[in-house]
Amino acid sequence: MKAKFINEYLDDIESWERKTERDVEPEKYNQLCVWPATSMGDGTPEEFEDFMYNEFGVRTKFDEEVTTLPGQGGEGGRHNLFFYVHDDDVANLPTFTGRNQIVNQT
Secondary structure (H helix, E strand, O other): OHHHHHHHHHHHHHHHHHHHHHHHOHHHEEEEEEEOOOOOOOOOHHHHHHHHHHHHOOOEEEEEEEEOOOEOOEOOOOEEEEEEEEHHHHHHOOEEEEOOEEEEOO
């Protein structure tokens, strides 16, 4: 039980340090990316940013989630996530093809 508490505490500190870095160096988040056909559901922007860092080692700044409109042969209603990636992490970003599929991860 004690080890679990310490690990959760350390995770909180690491998450806080990443958030502090985003606030201190906003000019280093220049690459706007889209993860097509993906929704955050009930998640928060902070949870998304933590997920991206924990799963892929990529520092991100959530921008927005949009829903497509009908047109150009599509019915609309698809969700897309937009987020910025830290300049130093662009090379580590996996390729997202939509529908929560990742085709490559370096």
